[in-house]
Amino acid sequence: MLVPNHSTLDFVIQTWSVWPPTGLNDGQDLGGIQDKLLAFVPTNLKRRLSPLAKTVFCAVSQCGNNNGGIPVVFSSTHGELARSLDMIKAIETGEDISPTAFSLSVHNAIAGLFSIAYGNTAEVTVLAPGEDGMASAFLEALGMLQEGIPEVLMVFYDEPLPDFYPAEPFQLSTNSSCAVALKISKDQDGMAIQFRRGEECGYDGEQPVQLPLFIQFLSDSSMQLEIKTPRQSWHWQRLKSASTL
Numbered sequence: 001m002l003v004p005n006h007s008t009l010d011f012v013i014q015t016w017s018v019w020p021p022t023g024l025n026d027g028q029d030l031g032g033i034q035d036k037l038l039a040f041v042p043t044n045l046k047r048r049l050s051p052l053a054k055t056v057f058c059a060v061s062q063c064g065n066n067n068g069g070i071p072v073v074f075s076s077t078h079g080e081l082a083r084s085l086d087m088i089k090a091i092e093t094g095e096d097i098s099p100t101a102f103s104l105s106v107h108n109a110i111a112g113l114f115s116i117a118y119g120n121t122a123e124v125t126v127l128a129p130g131e132d133g134m135a136s137a138f139l140e141a142l143g144m145l146q147e148g149i150p151e152v153l154m155v156f157y158d159e160p161l162p163d164f165y166p167a168e169p170f171q172l173s174t175n176s177s178c179a180v181a182l183k184i185s186k187d188q189d190g191m192a193i194q195f196r197r198g199e200e201c202g203y204d205g206e207q208p209v210q211l212p213l214f215i216q217f218l219s220d221s222s223m224q225l226e227i228k229t230p231r232q233s234w235h236w237q238r239l240k241s242a243s244t245l
Contacts, residue, residue, distance in 0.1 A: 007196060013190050015183050016182045019037075053110045058179070060114065063182070069120065071149055071152050073153070074124070074126045078159070131230055133205070135234040151183060151188065152185075154182040156179065159177035160175055170206075171206060172206050195234070199233070
């Protein structure tokens with residue numbers, strides 16, 4: 001869905017969550033909290049979860065309890081690239097690659113595991129955004145709302161690039177894994193947001209670099225966020241209340 005310059009798309013963030021949580025206390029048992037958040041996942045499925053997949057599941061599990069019947073838009077710049085690199089290294093040493101290892105390394109692997117764990121049979125979209133980063137998923141999800149779908153779950157996630165891949169000066173990676181889950185709608189209670197495209201260009205990095213900026217926007221009292229890309233800019237602005245939509 002294209003957004004003409006200066007036009008706006010309004011929506012409501014019903015609930016959102018991030019993993020790992022921000023503002024951790026020194027004595028906080030992060031591993032124990034993660035175990036509780038993943039307790040619903042069957043043991044045989046939990047063994048398939050990579051560290052990145054566990055990060056995603058922890059974010060999603062805090063974002064409401066009806067994730068089994070809602071369309072989902074997943075967005076990740078690199079996906080399970082670490083697993084893919086491990087397979088390449090194994091091939092170089094002459095090892096055989098199992099079909100399971102391959103299936104868990106593809107870009108939609110985490111989305112597939114999510115559908116199994118939650119019994120989700122609704123529409124699932126998996127994006128590998130380029131320079132526009134997070135905006136691509138918003139365009140996809142807001143298009144679903146425009147078509148009449150009442151609510152959409154959005155999941156953004158990435159982990160640091162393996163050292164094998166150059167990340168600088170391209171702003172493709174950060175130093176830590178992160179996942180953000182948002183449940184959005186057109187007219188439910190929550191944080192009302194206005195989204196639009198602008199003409200100003202720049203470069204604020206790709207999705208892994210944008211995610212901390214977006215988390216800060218959601219967490220503090222900032223009323224707006226602008227992310228510049230080489231071709232355009234993207235703007236998120238808080239509205240006073242959901243009733244204004």
